[in-house]
Amino acid sequence: MKVKLEKTITDRTVDPDILSYTVGDDPVLDLALVKWDCMGTAAHVTMLSEMKWLKRPVVTKTEAAKVRKALAAVVKLAEEGKFAILVEDQDVHMAVERLLTAKLGDLGKKIHTGRSRNDQVAVDVRLHMKDEILAAESEVCELARALVAFGAKAGAVPLVGRTHLQPAMPSTVEMWATGHAEMIIDQLENMEAAYRLADLNPLGSAAGYGVPLPLDRARTTRLLGFSRTIHNCFGASMARGECEAALLSALAQLMAVLSRFAEDLILFSMPEFAYFRLPREYCTGSSIMPQKFNPDVLELVRSKAAQTLGLQTAAISLLHAMPGGYNRDLQDCKWLYMKGLSIARTTLRILEKVVKGVAVDASACRRAFSPGVFATDVALRKVADGTPWRDAYHDVRDQFAALYDGKSAEVADLDPDRQVALKTHEGTCLGIDRQLYLRRISEALASALSRRKALDKCCKALLK
Ligand code: ARG
Numbered sequence: 001m002k003v004k005l006e007k008t009i010t011d012r013t014v015d016p017d018i019l020s021y022t023v024g025d026d027p028v029l030d031l032a033l034v035k036w037d038c039m040g041t042a043a044h045v046t047m048l049s050e051m052k053w054l055k056r057p058v059v060t061k062t063e064a065a066k067v068r069k070a071l072a073a074v075v076k077l078a079e080e081g082k083f084a085i086l087v088e089d090q091d092v093h094m095a096v097e098r099l100l101t102a103k104l105g106d107l108g109k110k111i112h113t114g115r116s117r118n119d120q121v122a123v124d125v126r127l128h129m130k131d132e133i134l135a136a137e138s139e140v141c142e143l144a145r146a147l148v149a150f151g152a153k154a155g156a157v158p159l160v161g162r163t164h165l166q167p168a169m170p171s172t173v174e175m176w177a178t179g180h181a182e183m184i185i186d187q188l189e190n191m192e193a194a195y196r197l198a199d200l201n202p203l204g205s206a207a208g209y210g211v212p213l214p215l216d217r218a219r220t221t222r223l224l225g226f227s228r229t230i231h232n233c234f235g236a237s238m239a240r241g242e243c244e245a246a247l248l249s250a251l252a253q254l255m256a257v258l259s260r261f262a263e264d265l266i267l268f269s270m271p272e273f274a275y276f277r278l279p280r281e282y283c284t285g286s287s288i289m290p291q292k293f294n295p296d297v298l299e300l301v302r303s304k305a306a307q308t309l310g311l312q313t314a315a316i317s318l319l320h321a322m323p324g325g326y327n328r329d330l331q332d333c334k335w336l337y338m339k340g341l342s343i344a345r346t347t348l349r350i351l352e353k354v355v356k357g358v359a360v361d362a363s364a365c366r367r368a369f370s371p372g373v374f375a376t377d378v379a380l381r382k383v384a385d386g387t388p389w390r391d392a393y394h395d396v397r398d399q400f401a402a403l404y405d406g407k408s409a410e411v412a413d414l415d416p417d418r419q420v421a422l423k424t425h426e427g428t429c430l431g432i433d434r435q436l437y438l439r440r441i442s443e444a445l446a447s448a449l450s451r452r453k454a455l456d457k458c459c460k461a462l463l464k
Contacts, residue, residue, distance in 0.1 A: 006087070009094045020087060022328065027085040029334055030092035034078035035459070036127035037092045038071040040120055040203060042462035043223040045111055047216050058113050067111060070103050071096070072463040092124070093117045114215055116207040118326045122240045125334065127224065129198040129247060131455060132341050134448045137191055139348035140254070141441045141448075144181040146355040148437045151177030156430060157362045158416035159275065160373055167373045170419045172429045173275075173360055178437060180261045185440055187257055190250035197243040201226035208237030208325050225458035240330050241319045244337040248312035251344045252305075258347055259305035262298040265358070269295060274364040279357040297350060304343045311340045369416045371404035377419050378403065378411060 005013035030037075049057055049064035059067070074096055077083045089095040094117070101108030151174035161171030201224060204210070204217035210233040221229045230236040268275040283293035315336045318329050375396050382392035396403065403411050423429040 008088050008090060009098050019090075023087050023090050024331060025335055026091045026331065027087060027089070029338060030085055030095075031078065031083070032338065033092050033121075033124040033128055034083055034096070035075050035463075036124040036131075037096055037120060038075050039127060039224065039459050039462050040123040041096065041111055042068045042071050043220040044115055044203065046223060046462070047219045048110075048113060050219065051214060051216060053214055059107065059110050063107050063110075066104060066107060067100065068463060070100055070108075073103075074099055075463055091117065091121070093120045114206060114211045114213045115203075116205075118207050118237055118240070119203050119205045121331075121334075122202040122205075122236065123224070125240070125337075126198045126200070126202070126226070126243065127455070129243060129337070130195060131452070132345075133191055133195045133198065133247065134452045134455075136251075136341065136345050136348065137188055137195075137448045138445055139345055139352070140184060140188055140191070141445045143348050143352045143355065144184045144437065145441050146352045147177045147181035147184070148434055148441070150355050150358065151175075151181070151432070152434055154360045154362075156417070156420055157360055157365050158369065158420045158429075159365050160368045160370075167368075167370050169376055170369070170373055170416055170423065170429065172420055172432075173365065174432055175429055176264070178432050178434070180257075180264070181437055183257045184254075184261070185437065185444070187250070187254040188444055190253055191247075194243065194247040194250045196227070197239075197246050199227040200239070201229045202236035202239060203229075205230070205233035205236035208234050223458065223462060225455055234324065237326050238324055240326070241315065241322075241333045244333040245312065245315040245319060247337055248308070248315050248340045251340045252309045252312040254344055255301075255305035255308040255347065258351060259302045262301035262351070265354070266295050266298045269358075273368070274361055275368070277359040277361060278354070279359075282354060282357055297354060301347055301351065304347055308340050308343055311336045311343075366416050371411070371414070372400075373416075374411065374414045374419060375400065377414070377422070 003015055003017075006016045006019050007013050008019070045059055045064045045067045049059050049061045051057060074083060083095070083099075085092055085095040086098075089098055097108065097112060099108075100111060154173035154177065157173040159171045159173045159176055160167045161169045161175075201217070201221040203220045203224070204215045217229045230239055265276065265278070267273060269278050278293070278295055280293055282295075282297060284296045286292035286294065315333055318332060318336075322329055379389070379392040379396040382395060383389055387395070402408060420429045423431070425431050426433075
């Protein structure tokens, strides 16, 4: 039987099964890249129109302006959901060229001069990533802010501090909440490292080896708002995948932090602990057990943390044995990082909502203090009376039962609130500096916002 071959935009005829396998999910995934692809093309065409080469430029300044206008129309079309990428296009790059050629004729056929889809996709992914990282960073800040507010509201409500899950020492709900908040805020460091890698311009590397045209790569770097150009063209093509992997590693770590937090919430809202209560409407029921209010939402945070780690592993595995230069394997990096971003961003938003709904049962928190939680405090009291620490430790250990039979005057005044109030040094129960967190959060938010504005400004200047 004769197979009908599909004609692609490059006029190549390809077996439809092979075409569909190689194109994969690009016609859908690339819809997220339309704006960034158009921005990259606008910068490239602008640079071509300024290029000093032969007598006549590849495209004139007027023509470049026409292309930019047509590109802006493509972005609008995409925003209205009216832009389609066909399997025969293969990806967003060819789809945009097809549309521009239909609209502008020969001028549309010129936009790919001195450029390859390899550097196009590398630019698109980096711009998309920068935008998404900044949005995710703001979501990290909002979740941390909700946790700080939750802690401030609970104030010095005592909470049993645990090690090995066993009761350990007096703590507070605020120390627990802001401890998690600080871990979450610290994740911004990894995300910033991924951002810095994404903020480099690969454009002008063409297929990875440059072209015999005097491209002004620094010009497109400025136009697109990148911090600098990736100097080596071959290196620029090799860097595809690297920033995806770096971002996924930051996201996997962030998700692990969120998963630990979710696990604490699950434990402490169990009826056996009952320190916290999740709003009923945030819990799901059982089809057979009428009494159930399950924290599925938090269990899924754990599962999604595992998946994100899988995505990171997939990205690095995909890269590690690939030869230098472009290989189609790289296309599969795209859905990995997009999936990772979507998982992390929804999780951040859902956890912010959960945190805002959690109620604290202060009496359950106080009731949970068993005498052992005060053991270290009692030993330290002996140190204050002049006993060397190790002797005080043994005294308490040896006399534990006697001390806590309820009759000993030595421990009669022990009470969670009083013991918590004695812990005042930096970072302990009453030594939590809320302002420190709020400052870090607003600085990070302001920095993300100003960079988003700068990116927006580049986009507006190129697409008008
Ligand atoms: N969709 C492709 C990708 O994501 C675009 C680059 C295609 N380049 C090529 N040489 N086949 O990798």
